[in-house]
């Protein structure tokens with residue numbers, strides 16, 4: 001299969017999975033990934049019901065955003081995806097818990113050690129109108145050193161070395177935002193301090209945490 005066809009199919013599959021998980025609702029949200037061996041990017045088209053996304057609903061654009069393949073106009077957040085072209089695959093959602101937190105907080109502190117796989121405290125990018133260069137710049141800055149960011153009064157963005165990682169990061173951020181909300185409903189949450197976070201990173205390195213290991217394997 002051609003690389004472009006393969007990536008279009010993978011972007012569509014990622015969009016359907018995120019819709020199945022409840023992160024992409026109706027036409028809200030978008031997904032993109034670089035096409036290996038090219039400077040091109042496959043990005044979901046505007047107005048597509050993401051739970052029914054197929055390869056024909058994914059458009060191929062060049063680094064300037066010009067359409068080189070596909071029948072449908074790309075997402076209105078194309079500028080955001082292009083501004084993150086060095087970050088691998090990109091997922092943008094209006095997921096319920098992420099958007100809730102993004103309507104209130106200025107950042108998501110580290111409540112659970114799993115958040116460290118996203119890079120630590122998650123920034124909330126200042127509000128700007130959807131589809132603007134200002135929003136793309138705000139989100140790009142919020143993602144510095146992180147695998148995910150929240151967008152004030154809008155939603156979330158997650159990146160990853162491949163689509164699987166970007167989807168996992170979006171799901172983890174959504175879980176963390178729900179965890180924050182539920183914890184806050186019970187009282188004042190405890191957050192992990194810098195020393196606790198450092199110890200988690202050390203332990204993860206010691207135990208090679210995060211991958212499958214056979215019994216007895218070092």
Ligand SMILES: [Zn+2]
Pocket residue numbers: 029077092093094130154155
């Ligand atoms: Zn949006």
